[in-house]
Amino acid sequence: MxxxxxxxxxxxxxxxxxxxxxxxxxxxxxxxxxxxxxxxRNHVNSLIPDLQxxxxxxxxxxxxxxxxxxxxxxxxxxxxxFIECVGFAALDRxxxxxxxxxxxxxxxxxxLMYPLIPPVVSCQSHFSSYFxxxxxxxxxxxxxxxxxFLLHLPDLYHELGHFILTEQNNPVVExxxxxxxxxxxxxxGHMAALLSxxxxxxKTTQQHLLAWTTCWMGAWATEILCDLFGAFAVGPAYGWGHxxxxxxxxxxxxxxxxxxxxxxxxxxxxxxxxxxALVLLGYHKDATAIEAHWRDLHSFGGYxxxxxxxxxxxxNVLKRFVEEAFAGYQAMNCRCSAPNSGCxxxxxxxxxxxxxxxxxxxxxxxxxxKQSDLFPKA
Amino acid sequence: xSETGIYAGSYQHVRNYARSVDRLLLDLNSGTSPTEEAVAxxxxxxxxxxxxxxxxPSIQLLEIRWKxxxxxxxxxxxxxxxxxxxxxxxxxxxxxxxDLASLLDQERADMRLKxxxx
Numbered sequence: 378m379x380x381x382x383x384x385x386x387x388x389x390x391x392x393x394x395x396x397x398x399x400x401x402x403x404x405x406x407x408x409x410x411x412x413x414x415x416x417x418r419n420h421v422n423s424l425i426p427d428l429q430x431x432x433x434x435x436x437x438x439x440x441x442x443x444x445x446x447x448x449x450x451x452x453x454x455x456x457x458x459f460i461e462c463v464g465f466a467a468l469d470r471x472x473x474x475x476x477x478x479x480x481x482x483x484x485x486x487x488x489l490m491y492p493l494i495p496p497v498v499s500c501q502s503h504f505s506s507y508f509x510x511x512x513x514x515x516x517x518x519x520x521x522x523x524x525x526f527l528l529h530l531p532d533l534y535h536e537l538g539h540f541i542l543t544e545q546n547n548p549v550v551e552x553x554x555x556x557x558x559x560x561x562x563x564x565x566g567h568m569a570a571l572l573s574x575x576x577x578x579x580k581t582t583q584q585h586l587l588a589w590t591t592c593w594m595g596a597w598a599t600e601i602l603c604d605l606f607g608a609f610a611v612g613p614a615y616g617w618g619h620x621x622x623x624x625x626x627x628x629x630x631x632x633x634x635x636x637x638x639x640x641x642x643x644x645x646x647x648x649x650x651x652x653x654a655l656v657l658l659g660y661h662k663d664a665t666a667i668e669a670h671w672r673d674l675h676s677f678g679g680y681x682x683x684x685x686x687x688x689x690x691x692x693n694v695l696k697r698f699v700e701e702a703f704a705g706y707q708a709m710n711c712r713c714s715a716p717n718s719g720c721x722x723x724x725x726x727x728x729x730x731x732x733x734x735x736x737x738x739x740x741x742x743x744x745x746x747k748q749s750d751l752f753p754k755a
Numbered sequence: 756x757s758e759t760g761i762y763a764g765s766y767q768h769v770r771n772y773a774r775s776v777d778r779l780l781l782d783l784n785s786g787t788s789p790t791e792e793a794v795a796x797x798x799x800x801x802x803x804x805x806x807x808x809x810x811x812p813s814i815q816l817l818e819i820r821w822k823x824x825x826x827x828x829x830x831x832x833x834x835x836x837x838x839x840x841x842x843x844x845x846x847x848x849x850x851x852x853x854d855l856a857s858l859l860d861q862e863r864a865d866m867r868l869k870x871x872x873x
Contacts, residue, residue, distance in 0.1 A: 436785035444853075445781050448860050452773060455867055459766075513767045543767060554811070561812040587823065594816040595765065638865070 380443055384450060388428050391457060395421050395428070398465050409479045410471055413497045416514055417464040421457070428453055464514045467499035474500045477752050478524045481722065482517065482533060488720035489610045489712045492549045493540055500524065510536045512543035527729035527744055527751065530722075531611045531618035538606030541709075542599055549709060553602070556705030560698040561598035565590060567694050584635075589689050591637040598698075600640075604647050605702035608654035612714030613663035614726040616651045617733075619644070620671055630675065633685040645682070646690040653699040658714055666734075725750050766866045768813040772800055773859035780852055783844060797852070798839050805832050820862070825854050 398421055406414050431437060431453070437446045467475075478498035486495035496517040502509065508529075509518050517536050523529060542557055544550045568590040572583065607615040623630060623644045630644035641647075648671055655664040675681070707713070718724060725747060733740045775796035782789035803810040804818040821827055831851065838848045 436781050436787060439785045441784040442781055445777050445784065445856070448773070448777055448856065449781075451860070452770060452777075452863065455863065456770065558809060558811055561815070562808055565807065565815065591816060591819055594812045594819060598812055 380446065384431055384446075388431050388450070391428055391454065392425060394461075395425055395457060398461055401465060402468050406468070406471070407476060409476060409483070410468060410497055412494065413464060413514060413516060414468055417460055417468060420460050420464070424453055424456055424460075460514075463511050463516060467497065467501070467514075467516055467518075470499070470501065472500075474521075474524055478519060481524065481530075481752065482537075485533060485722050486537070488718075488723055489534070489537075490710060491537060492547075492709055492711070493544060495537075496540060508532045508536050510539040512540050515540065524751075525745075525748070527726055527747065528621055528733065529618055531607060531614040531726050532622070534610040534615060535603045535607035537610070538603035539599070541606065542602060552708030553606070553702070553705035556701035557598060557602050560602065560701040561594055563697045563701075564593040564598060564694050567691065568593060568689075571688065585685070588635055588637040588639075589633070592634070592639045592642075595638075596640045597642040600642055601647065601650055601695075601698050602702055605650055605654050605699060606706060608651045609658065609703065609706045609713055610711065611723055611726055612658060612716075613655060613660050613667065614723075614730050616648070616655055616663070616667040617730040619648060619651060620667060620674065623648075624674055629678070629680050631680055631682050631686040633683075633689050635685075643686060643690065645686065646695060649690075649692070649695050650699050650702075653696060654703070657699065657703055660714075660716075721750070721753070765813060766863070769817075769859055769862045769866060772817065773856065773863055775800065776852060776856045776859060779839075780849075780856055783849060783852075788842070794839050794842075798836055801832050801836050801839075805829070805836075817858075817862075821855055821858055824858055825851070827851065 399418060402414050402417060427449070431446060431450055436442055475498060478500055479495075482498050483495045485491070486493075494515065496510070496515045498517045498519060500519055500521050500523065502518045502520045507520065508523075511517070517533075519533075541550045541553050544554070568586055572586050572590075604615075604619070627644050630648070633643055648667075652664045652668055655661075655667070712718070712720070714723060714727075716727075729744065729747070732743050736743070779789055779793045779797045781787075782793050800814065800817075803814045804821075807815060807818075810818070822829075835848050835851060838844050
C-alpha cells in the first residue's frame with residue numbers, strides 16, 4: 378500500500394468529518410453543557426492541524442518514519458472517534474433527564490466540597506457499561522432511567538473519585554493521588570515478596586503473580602481508591618449499593634481473575650475496604666448490618682474464600698489502602714459522611730436504604746414519592 | 756465502576772505517552788535534532804519509571820509491561836535518559852524507544868477494543 382496515497386484520501390475524509398462535528402454543535406446549549414461543548418470543539422480543533430501534518434510535514438516523507446506516521450494516524454483516528462462517540466454523542470442527545478442528573482451531580486459536588494468542576498451526566502449507558510466516567514471530557518454516563526431510582530445512585534460518588542485520580546498538576550487533589558500511589562506500591566511490594574519466595578509453587582502460580590502485579594497497578598488499586606472515596610463521601614449507602622449491585626449482577630465475590638487485564642478486584646475485597654471505611658467514620662452498627670447481609674449473600678450463593686484470594690488480598694494490604702485513602706480524602710478537605718449531615722442528597726440516599734430494609738414491600742412507592750426531594754428544582 | 760470507564764481513564768494516559776514517544780522518534784528518525792520540548796516528556800516518563808516508590812500507578816504499570824515484553828534491565832532506563840539528555844543517542848536506544856512506542860501502540864489498540872465493547 379502506498380501510505381502517501383492512502384493518507385491523502387483518508388485524512389481528507391477525516392478532516393471533513395471533523396468539520397461536520399463542529400457544525401453539529403454550533404448552537405446554544407444550557408449552561409451545564411457549555412463546558413463540554415467547548416472541550417469538544419477545542420479538542421477537534423487541536424486534531425485538525427495534526428491530521429494535516431500527516432500529509433505536509435517533511436519529516437513524514439522519509440522512509441524510516443513511515444511506521445511512526447501510521448501510528449500517528451491511528452492515534453488521531455482514535456481521538457476523533459472517541460470525541461465523536463462520547464462527547465458529541467452526549468451533546469447531540471441532551472434531554473431533560475441529562476439536565477436533571479447533571480444538576481444532581483453538581484449538588485453532590487457542592488455537598489461534599491468536591492475539589493473539581495463536576496462532570497456533565499449523559500443518561501445513555503450501554504447494556505454492559507453501568508455507570509462510567511470519561512475524565513478526558515469531564516463526562517459521566519449512567520443508565521437511561523437511573524435518575525428515577527435511588528438505590529444505585531451512591532455509585533455516582535465512586536465515579537467522582539475517578540475524575541480525581543486522573544487529574545494532573547493540581548495540588549488540591551495531590552494528597553489523594555499520593556494515597557493511590559502509596560497504596561498501590563504497597564500492593565506491588567506484597568506481590569514482589571510473594572514472587573521472591575522460593576517455595577511459591579508451580580510455574581503457573583508465578584505467571585498469576587505477575588498478572589496480579591499488573592492488575593494491582595492497573596484497575597484494582599484505582600477501583601479500591603474510588604470505592605473508598607464513595608464510602609467516605611456518602612457513608613453506609615455506598616456499602617448497601619455495592620451489596621445491591623453484587624446481588625443483582627455479581628458472580629463469586631472471591632474470584633481472582635488471572636488475566637493481566639482484569640478490570641475489577643474481587644467484590645469481597647471491595648466490600649472489606651468499604652466496611653473498614655464505615656467503621657473509621659463511626660458507622661459501626663451500619664457496617665455490622667451490611668456485613669451480616671453480605672455474609673448471607675455468600676451463603677445463598679455458596680461462595681467461599683479461596684487460596685488465590687487470600688494470597689492476593691491480605692487484610693493488611695487492604696487496610697493500608699483504607700488508611701492512605703482516608704488521609705488523602707481528609708487532606709483534600711472533602712466532607713466526610715456523617716449521620717443526618719443536613720446535606721440533602723447524602724441524607725436522602727442513606728434514608729432510602731433505611732426505608733428499603735424497614736418496609737421492603739413499600740419501598741418502591743416511598744421512592745417514587747421522594748422524586749421531588751431528589752430533584753427539588755425540577 | 757464499569758469496565759469501559761476504567762479503560763477510558765487509562766486510555767487517556769496511554770495516548771499521551773504514545774504521542775510523546777512518537778514525537779521524539781519522528782525527530783530522531785528523520786535526522787532532525789529534537790527540541791527540548793520533544794525530549795522532556797519522554798525523559799520525565801523514563802525517570803518516573805525508574806522510581807517504583809513514587810511513580811503514578813499508570814507509569815509503574817507501563818514499566819512492568821515494558822520490562823516483561825523486552826527484558827529491559829532496570830539500569831537500562833538510566834542509560835537511555837542519559838543519552839537523551841546529552842543528545843548522544845545510540846542505535847540501541849533508538850531500538851528501545853521504538854519498542855516502547857510499539858508497546859504503547861498495542862496498549863492503545865487493546866484499550867480501544869475494550870472501549871468499543873467487543
